[in-house]
Amino acid sequence: MLNILITGATGNVGREVTGLLSAYEGIRIATRDPLRARQTLGNQINAVSFDLAQPETFAAAFKGIQRVFLVRPPDVANVRQQIVPALNAAKTAGVEQIVFLSILGADRNRFIPHHAIEQAIAQLDIPGTFLRASFFMQNLNNTHRAEIQRGELLVPAGNGRTSFIDVRDIAEVAVKALTEDGHRHRAYDLTGAAALTYDEVAEIFTEVLGKPVRYAHASIWRFIREMTSRGLPLNFVLIMVGIYTTARLGLAGEVTDEVARLLGRSPISLRQYVEDYRSCWV
Ligand SMILES: NC(=O)c1ccc[n+]([C@@H]2O[C@H](COP(=O)([O-])OP(=O)(O)OC[C@H]3O[C@@H](n4cnc5c(N)ncnc54)[C@H](OP(=O)(O)O)[C@@H]3O)[C@@H](O)[C@H]2O)c1
Numbered sequence: 648m649l650n651i652l653i654t655g656a657t658g659n660v661g662r663e664v665t666g667l668l669s670a671y672e673g674i675r676i677a678t679r680d681p682l683r684a685r686q687t688l689g690n691q692i693n694a695v696s697f698d699l700a701q702p703e704t705f706a707a708a709f710k711g712i713q714r715v716f717l718v719r720p721p722d723v724a725n726v727r728q729q730i731v732p733a734l735n736a737a738k739t740a741g742v743e744q745i746v747f748l749s750i751l752g753a754d755r756n757r758f759i760p761h762h763a764i765e766q767a768i769a770q771l772d773i774p775g776t777f778l779r780a781s782f783f784m785q786n787l788n789n790t791h792r793a794e795i796q797r798g799e800l801l802v803p804a805g806n807g808r809t810s811f812i813d814v815r816d817i818a819e820v821a822v823k824a825l826t827e828d829g830h831r832h833r834a835y836d837l838t839g840a841a842a843l844t845y846d847e848v849a850e851i852f853t854e855v856l857g858k859p860v861r862y863a864h865a866s867i868w869r870f871i872r873e874m875t876s877r878g879l880p881l882n883f884v885l886i887m888v889g890i891y892t893t894a895r896l897g898l899a900g901e902v903t904d905e906v907a908r909l910l911g912r913s914p915i916s917l918r919q920y921v922e923d924y925r926s927c928w929v
Contacts, residue, residue, distance in 0.1 A: 649673050649714055650675065650713055651668065651715070651826075652716070653677065654716060655717075656688065656694075657676075659814045663817075664716055668822060675694070675708075676694045695708045706740070715742050716821055717746065722883075726763040726764055730763075730764055734773070744825075746821055747764060747765065749764070751836055752898075776824040776830045776833050777833070779836050780838075781812045783817075784811045784920045792927055795860055795928045802870065803891045804845050807899060808894070808897070808899065809843060809899045810838035810839050810900055810901055812838055816906050823910075838901060838906070839902070839917065840913055844862075855918060855922055
């Protein structure tokens with residue numbers, strides 16, 4: 648039996664991966680707070696202490712593990728100091744494959760941490776599977792939940808298109824890569840089946856929720872003002888501005904058929920996602 652370690656297991660994608668593998672015996676989740684993780688994910692879960700800021704937690708977390716699902720936490724930017732020591736520990740422990748949650752375009756953009764992480768995995772000669780995902784649909788029920796509840800979608804993305812993906816699709820691909828053979832030394836560009844403008848997104852919300860949701864076409868300045876006034880840290884807001892500017896410039900609309908090819912079905916549509924998560928906004 649393969650032993651699999653899931654990092655980021657309490658986060659958006661990791662929680663779905665953990666759910667899909669819940670009946671799998673060799674699963675261990677890595678978290679800074681095992682007690683809280685068990686309360687969220689279920690008492691039966693095998694949880695181990697793991698903190699990228701505490702290298703002394705690495706050896707026990709990786710012991711006996713063959714495959715790892717690796718998530719880079721959003722506030723971890725220094726790859727050399729905060730990620731590479733964990734990768735070294737994985738290598739020392741004999742990990743045979745790392746399935747890394749990366750981001751679409753990571754191979755082309757050397758300024759983002761995901762690029763450096765992919766390179767570090769390759770340099771350590773640990774077989775990798777890079778899941779280069781586009782923009783998560785679930786950002787709409789996390790970061791943008793309150794404003795959509797008020798009937799507004801406030802992002803500075805202009806008329807640019809985004810190929811939104813549902814994290815449940817990413818998780819299903821991750822589980823395939825973690826449990827099947829044939830995914831080592833591969834990179835998958837994972838997107839939804841369509842690239843939508845935020846006017847189209849607002850229209851889908853309006854139809855499914857049965858109440859008007861309007862795309863505010865926010866300027867960058869209004870977006871920064873509104874997000875920081877809600878208490879979001881400026882550096883996090885500036886990363887969001889970068890992401891929405893990419894969409895505004897027409898660079899977030901790439902659609903691939905990787906999800907359909909890997910899962911043998913179409914990716915979850917944005918309409919389906921809004922129907923499934925309806926209770927978040929009503
Ligand atoms: N949002 C998007 O549209 C999008 C698109 C493509 C790629 N991505 C990438 O996806 C990643 C985020 O994935 P996500 O949204 O699933 O995660 P998330 O919901 O932001 O959760 C972050 C996870 O990281 C863990 N964590 C935080 N600090 C840690 C530390 N010091 N040591 C160990 N674990 C730590 C947390 O676990 P505990 O609290 O249990 O320790 C938590 O489970 C980022 O790298 C992001 O760039 C995002």
